[in-house]
Structures are given as C-alpha cells and as structure tokens.
Amino acid sequence: MLIKFLNAILTVLAGVGGALVLYWLLNKLAEVLPGRWEDRLKPYLYVLPAFAAICLYLVYPAIQTVIYSFANADSTKFIGLKNYTALLGSDSFRQTLFNTLLWIVIVPLVTIAFGLAVAVLADRLNPGSEKLAKTVIFLPMAISAVGAGTVWRFIYAVNPPSEHQLGLQNAIVTAAGGQPVNWLQLSAFHVNSFELMVILLWAQVGFSMVLLSAAIKSVPTETLEAARIDGAGEIAIFWRVIIPQIWGTIITVFITVTIGVMKIFDIVYVMTNGDFNTNVVGVAFFNELFTNFNNGYAAAIVVMLMLAIIPIMIYQVRHFRAEEAGR
Amino acid sequence: MRRRTMQTLVAVSAVSLLTSGCLSSGSSGSSGGGKGSNSKSIELMLGFSGEQLDQFKKSVDPYAKSQGITIKWSPTDNFNQLINTRVQGNNPPDIAMFPQPGILLDLAKKGRLASLDSFLDMSTLQNSMTSGTLDTGTANGHLYGLLVSMNVKSLVYYPKKAFTAAGYTPPKSIPELLALTDKIRTQGKTPWCMGIESGPATGWPATDWMEELVLKYGGVDQYNKWVKNEVKFNSPLVRKAAGTFQQIFATPGNVLGGRKSIAGNNFGTAGNPMFKATPGCYMFKQGNFVAAKGFFPDSVIADIDNQVGVFGFPPATAGGDNPVEGGGDLAALFNKNNKAAQKILKYMSTKDFAKDDAKTGAYISPHKDFDVSAYPTQTIRDIAEIGYKSTAFAFDGSDAMPGAVGSGSFWKDMTAWISGGKSLDGALKDIDASYPK
Numbered sequence: 001m002l003i004k005f006l007n008a009i010l011t012v013l014a015g016v017g018g019a020l021v022l023y024w025l026l027n028k029l030a031e032v033l034p035g036r037w038e039d040r041l042k043p044y045l046y047v048l049p050a051f052a053a054i055c056l057y058l059v060y061p062a063i064q065t066v067i068y069s070f071a072n073a074d075s076t077k078f079i080g081l082k083n084y085t086a087l088l089g090s091d092s093f094r095q096t097l098f099n100t101l102l103w104i105v106i107v108p109l110v111t112i113a114f115g116l117a118v119a120v121l122a123d124r125l126n127p128g129s130e131k132l133a134k135t136v137i138f139l140p141m142a143i144s145a146v147g148a149g150t151v152w153r154f155i156y157a158v159n160p161p162s163e164h165q166l167g168l169q170n171a172i173v174t175a176a177g178g179q180p181v182n183w184l185q186l187s188a189f190h191v192n193s194f195e196l197m198v199i200l201l202w203a204q205v206g207f208s209m210v211l212l213s214a215a216i217k218s219v220p221t222e223t224l225e226a227a228r229i230d231g232a233g234e235i236a237i238f239w240r241v242i243i244p245q246i247w248g249t250i251i252t253v254f255i256t257v258t259i260g261v262m263k264i265f266d267i268v269y270v271m272t273n274g275d276f277n278t279n280v281v282g283v284a285f286f287n288e289l290f291t292n293f294n295n296g297y298a299a300a301i302v303v304m305l306m307l308a309i310i311p312i313m314i315y316q317v318r319h320f321r322a323e324e325a326g327r
Numbered sequence: 328m329r330r331r332t333m334q335t336l337v338a339v340s341a342v343s344l345l346t347s348g349c350l351s352s353g354s355s356g357s358s359g360g361g362k363g364s365n366s367k368s369i370e371l372m373l374g375f376s377g378e379q380l381d382q383f384k385k386s387v388d389p390y391a392k393s394q395g396i397t398i399k400w401s402p403t404d405n406f407n408q409l410i411n412t413r414v415q416g417n418n419p420p421d422i423a424m425f426p427q428p429g430i431l432l433d434l435a436k437k438g439r440l441a442s443l444d445s446f447l448d449m450s451t452l453q454n455s456m457t458s459g460t461l462d463t464g465t466a467n468g469h470l471y472g473l474l475v476s477m478n479v480k481s482l483v484y485y486p487k488k489a490f491t492a493a494g495y496t497p498p499k500s501i502p503e504l505l506a507l508t509d510k511i512r513t514q515g516k517t518p519w520c521m522g523i524e525s526g527p528a529t530g531w532p533a534t535d536w537m538e539e540l541v542l543k544y545g546g547v548d549q550y551n552k553w554v555k556n557e558v559k560f561n562s563p564l565v566r567k568a569a570g571t572f573q574q575i576f577a578t579p580g581n582v583l584g585g586r587k588s589i590a591g592n593n594f595g596t597a598g599n600p601m602f603k604a605t606p607g608c609y610m611f612k613q614g615n616f617v618a619a620k621g622f623f624p625d626s627v628i629a630d631i632d633n634q635v636g637v638f639g640f641p642p643a644t645a646g647g648d649n650p651v652e653g654g655g656d657l658a659a660l661f662n663k664n665n666k667a668a669q670k671i672l673k674y675m676s677t678k679d680f681a682k683d684d685a686k687t688g689a690y691i692s693p694h695k696d697f698d699v700s701a702y703p704t705q706t707i708r709d710i711a712e713i714g715y716k717s718t719a720f721a722f723d724g725s726d727a728m729p730g731a732v733g734s735g736s737f738w739k740d741m742t743a744w745i746s747g748g749k750s751l752d753g754a755l756k757d758i759d760a761s762y763p764k
Contacts (some may be wrong), residue, residue: 160607276590289730291735
C-alpha cells in the first residue's frame with residue numbers, strides 16, 4: 001500500500017518534472033538556432049508537445065476508427081462499405097436513427113424553452129424565492145445520468161394490476177381508478193422515447209436556466225426602460241429586446257445540448273437498453289462493441305455519428321469566433 | 328552559471344531515473360503458477376467473491392492448513408477473459424474454478440489442462456456425482472473439470488398452503504403442467520407469475536424458459552447442438568419449445584398482469600404475489616437463488632418450509648428422460664505434477680466437502696450421497712433432491728453461446744417477442760442471423 005502511494009507521488013513528480021525538462025530542452029534547442037530562426041520556430045516548438053499528444057490520443061484513434069469501419073467484425077479483413085450498407089439497410093438501425101433524430105429535434109428546443117421560461121419568471125420573484133426556485137430546478141444537474149435513470153425507474157415502475165403499485169405514475173393512475181400502464185413499453189408514436197427524454201430534460205433544464213438567467217440579468221436596464229417609455233408591453237419587450245440581446249447564449253446552450261443529445265447513452269442504457277424500440281445511436285454503438293464484439297459495425301456507427309456532429313462543431317466554432325469578434 | 332548548469336543536470340538525471348524505473352510493488356512472482364512444483368503454496372483462481380467466497384474459503388482453508396498448504400485466492404469478476412489471457416501468457420493459476428464448461432473444454436482440447444481421472448477416485452465419483460455433472464467437464468474421454476458446487480434452474484415454486492388447499496399436485500409431465508395451468512385459469516385464478524425485467528440485462532429469464540423447454544423436449548445432445556448453433560433457432564425443436572412457452576405466457580389469464588407486464592416485472596420479485604393471503608398466482612419458475620433473502624419476502628423466508636413448495640420442471644413425458652438445467656463451478660488443474668493442488672482437488676471431490684458451507688443455505692453439493700441433513704431447510708433439501716434425481720445435467724445454454732447471441736440478441740429478441748414487438752418467426756430468424764460469421 002505504502003509502495004503504491006509512493007509510486008503515485010513519484011509518477012506525479014516525474015510527469016510534471018518531465019514536462020518541465022522537455023520544455024526546457026526545446027527552449028535550449030531553439031536558442032541554439034541563429035536569431036531569426038529562433039523567433040520563427042520557438043512558438044511551434046512550444047505547441048509541438050500538446051499537438052503531438054492530441055495527434056496520438058485523438059487524431060490517430062479517430063483515423064483508426066474510420067479504417068476499422070471498413071473492416072469486418074474482428075478487424076482482420078477489409079470488406080468495403082458492407083458495414084454501412086448492412087446497418088443502413090436494417091430496419092432496426094433505421095429505427096435507431098429515427099429515435100436519435102427525435103431526441104435531437106426535441107430535447108435542445110425544449111431545454112431552451114423551459115430554461116428560458118424559468119429564468120424569466122424567476123427573475124421577477126423576490127431574491128429569496130428566486131434562489132430557492134433556481135436551486136430546486138438546478139438540483140438534478142448534480143445527479144449522474146445513471147442515478148437519474150434509477151430515480152425515474154421508480155417513477156415509471158409497474159406491477160401487475162392486482163398488486164400494490166410502487167411506481168409513482170402508476171400509483172397516481174390507479175388511485176384515479178385507472179389500470180396500471182407499462183410506461184416504458186408504450187412504443188406507439190414513440191411515447192416511451194419521449195418518456196426517456198423527460199429524464200434528460202429534468203436533468204438539463206437547470207443548466208440552460210443558469211446560463212440564460214445570467215444572460216438575462218446582464219441585459220442593460222436602459223434598453224428595457226427605453227422600450228417601456230416607448231410604450232412596449234412586457235411580451236414585446238421579451239421578444240424584441242431581451243431575446244435579441246441573449247441570442248448568443250441561446251445558441252451556445254442549444255449547441256452544447258444538441259451535441260450532448262447526439263451522444264446520449266446512459267439514460268437509455270439504464271432504463272431500457274434500447275428495448276421496446278427506444279434504441280439510440282450511443283446504445284447501439286455500445287452493444288455492437290461490447291456485447292456483439294463487432295468492431296466493424298461499432299466503428300461504422302461512430303463514424304456516422306462523427307460525420308453528423310462535425311458540421312455542428314464547425315458552426316459552434318464559427319459562432320464562438322463571431323461572438324468574440326463582436327465583443 | 329556553472330552552478331545552474333550543474334543543478335539542471337542533476338534535475339534532468341533525477342527525472343530520467345524516475346521515469347525509467349518506478350518502484351516495483353514487490354509481487355515477487357514465482358507463485359509457481361501451474362508450472363509443476365513441490366511448492367506448498369498454490370494459487371486458486373475463481374469467478375465469485377464476497378460472502379460466497381468467504382464461505383467457500385472456510386470449507387477449504389482448514390484442510391489446506393492441516394496439510395501445510397497455503398492457498399492464494401485470486402477472485403476475479405472477469406474470469407473468462409482473465410483465464411484466457413493468463414493461459415496464453417503461460418502464467419496460469421494452479422487451480423481454476425470455471426463458472427461454465429465452454430472455455431474449460433476448449434483449454435482441455437488444446438492440452439492446457441491436466442486430466443483429473445489419474446488421481447481422483449473415478450468409480451466412487453461416478454456413483455456419487457449427480458448424473459451428467461461429470462460429463463459436463465469431460466473431453467476426449469478424460470475428466471478435466473470437476474463440478475464442486477451446484478445450482479439448479481429447473482424449478483417451479485408454488486405457495487404451499489394455497490396450492491395444496493386447492494387440491495393441486497405437482498405435474499409429472501409438460502402436458503400435465505399445461506393441464507394444471509388451464510385448470511387454475513378456468514377456476515378464475517391466475518396460474519403463473521412471470522418477470523424478465525433485469526435492467527440492461529432484461530430478457531435473460533426468458534432464455535432460461537427456452538433452454539428449459541429445449542432441454543426437456545430435445546435432451547442433452549440436441550440441447551448442446553443448439554447451444555453450438557448446429558441446431559438453429561429456426562428449427563422444429565426450438566419452435567416446439569417456443570410454442571409451449573407461448574401457450575403459457577400468451578394465453579389470456581395465464582400470467583398475472585398479462586403478457587404485457589412480463590417485461591416490466593423484475594425477475595427476482597415477480598413471484599412474490601404468490602405469497603399473498605389470496606395468492607396472486609400459483610406457479611413461478613426461477614433458479615434456486617430466488618428462495619433467499621432479497622428475493623422472496625422476508626416473512627416468507629423466515630417460514631420458508633411452510634410457505635414455499637417447489638417441484639422440478641417436469642419432463643416431456645411422465646417418467647421419461649428428465650435432464651436438469653443448472654450451473655456451478657468446475658475445478659480444473661493446470662499441471663499434472665502439482666501435488667499440493669492435487670490434494671486440494673481430491674479433498675474437493677469428497678462427498679461431504681463443504682458440509683459446513685451448506686448450513687448457510689448458499690451451497691448445494693453435486694454429490695447425490697451428500698448428507699442432506701446439512702441443508703438448513705426442507706426447501707433447499709427438495710431443491711437439491713430435484714438435482715440429484717435428474718437423468719442428465721446441462722449448463723445454462725445462453726451463457727455458452729457467443730456474447731452477441733447469449734447476452735445480446737437472445738435476450739433482446741425474447742423481450743421483443745414477449746412484449747409483442749416482434750413475431751416469434753421474426754425473433755427466431757433474427758437470433759440465427761445475429762450469430763457472428
């Protein structure tokens with residue numbers, strides 16, 4: 001035990017020391033060069049270690065994944081586009097894509113809408129109540145997605161009609177004289193997918209609320225007063241004065257939530273593991289890799305996911321730059 | 328200037344020393360793992376831990392101590408992968424307890440295991456061991472894996488008082504089981520409790536049902552062929568099994584809460600409505616583990632012999648071949664010259680091994696002549712007897728199928744079929760198609 005502890009300390013020391021020595025050596029190397037070249041190369045030498053690390057830990061695995069997506073299940077033979085055609089040709093994977101699309105379309109929009117509503121309404125409370133309301137709504141953020149899933153299992157739980165209903169929703173339904181409902185099996189119109197989305201919303205609205213609330217509070221009061229003097233109603237002020245001024249924050253929250261939703265895994269895995277037609281891309285990937293040991297399918301799924309996320313990332317970077325430039 | 332250079336030099340060399348060699352955590356190797364020796368210290372690797380391991384240790388350690396042997400216990404959560412890695416790396420333990428026979432038999436066929444029949448008393452074992460349990464560890468006519476503990480899956484529980492008061496008797500064949508089901512239903516009561524919900528592993532209890540019926544209808548040989556996918560899912564045998572299963576779960580009124588509730592009911596507690604004053608149902612199929620705290624209600628466990636009845640899942644025809652599905656741990660030896668390990672294995676093969684362990688109710692011996700009075704309750708005695716009276720023994724089939732099937736499509740397609748999301752035809756074909764090519 002002591003030896004392990006010492007080793008850990010030594011590792012940290014060696015890591016930090018090693019990095020210092022590396023930069024010191026690179027600096028020395030640059031200083032050896034003749035004057036003009038020293039200035040030209042120095043920045044690159046300083047960026048080099050970080051760049052190399054990113055290449056090794058991010059770019060290389062990404063490229064390898066793309067390569068594996070054209071290979072068979074145990075990555076021993078290239079099979080061209082077969083992984084892609086087989087996946088896109090299978091009905092269940094198309095359903096998985098459709099479910100994921102539903103998540104992408106619905107969750108970010110609703111997160112923004114709810115977050116904004118709470119932020120605006122809480123803004124009008126007295127400070128004490130505002131704090132309390134925000135704390136309560138922010139609270140689920142502190143719970144991990146798996147924890148949230150466990151909590152919501154109790155909300156959706158179902159027992160046979162003759163039994164005591166443990167699940168909250170079914171307790172309400174049966175108290176009102178109804179029959180218990182198998183919530184998570186309601187696959188018609190993807191109702192069960194929406195029920196899973198509610199869990200993510202429950203966990204995410206706090207995040208959106210905090211950012212949007214901060215943005216609303218930084219809207220200059222002069223602009224609001226000016227609008228009021230000009231005779232604008234509260235609704236017009238909200239849409240025409242507040243929203244345009246917090247638009248940047250709305251986009252940022254929207255993109256962050258969208259990317260998170262595209263990769264959604266934990267909630268669906270814990271609640272249904274993709275059964276009852278609730279599968280999403282993240283769970284499909286996990287099951288291909290760790291249950292079916294099909295590297296080819298798994299790689300093809302993440303490559304498709306990567307292709308879908310890249311345009312959003314590019315938009316986000318551009319948006320961020322434009323924001324910075326506007327400042 | 329000069330001093331600074333010296334300082335940096337010292338720093339550089341210190342860092343390079345550190346990075347090149349951290350302290351070794353003193354795992355002075357040389358446990359002699361599987362490499363034949365007269366060492367009195369052996370490593371025993373197994374796939375279970377916690378309370379179960381503590382109990383098992385209590386059964387082995389005193390004997391080992393009396394023989395001057397020290398056992399290094401190596402429990403792992405990931406037995407199947409680790410054992411393969413260690414064998415490939417030429418670093419096997421001395422004894423390993425395999426949770427399934429598949430990998431054990433593979434290793435035996437590759438010549439990596441020592442046969443046990445050279446030093447175990449085979450004729451005694453043949454009389455003593457539950458029928459078929461020796462076969463599960465036998466390859467090329469030699470015994471490589473000895474079943475040390477046993478669990479039984481082919482069980483149907485019933486609420487003892489209500490069941491007998493209603494005049495029902497345990498059925499002797501599958502047709503009788505179906506007739507009893509119909510009888511209970513037509514009397515306006517619910518025959519079955521069923522639940523296959525198990526979080527991300529939802530569906531596995533349904534695979535147990537299928538395995539049970541394939542085993543009873545097809546016998547051990549056909550069953551093993553099915554597990555190897557030589558008999559397809561889309562075959563008359565599996566269709567016959569699925570037909571019977573469907574008749575039980577899909578006939579309206581047969582299952583508490585109806586077909587739709589099966590995938591929402593938890594595998595461990597689905598049977599509990601049986602024990603209400605007016606039983607919610609009269610039969611529940613599940614392995615022996617469920618007759619313990621945490622599954623059946625505490626009040627039932629406290630009075631288990633009066634409350635819980637159990638019968639073996641009946642054979643296809645009364646009095647016919649009656650194989651039992653179950654599991655257990657198979658002990659294997661890696662080096663034939665390891666005397667200490669041989670002694671331990673020999674001890675594990677004795678009929679009253681782990682008698683003290685049995686008193687906790689967590690251990691069932693595979694020996695038919697085990698002193699059943701060691702079991703703490705009549706219920707466990709009954710369960711053990713169901714195992715002992717079987718004509719053959721089969722391990723859980725889905726565990727032995729490739730992961731893509733055994734813990735993938737088999738679970739998922741059974742769940743989809745039972746909850747009405749897929750036809751039986753589609754489910755069986757999809758499972759066949761999911762076998763890795």
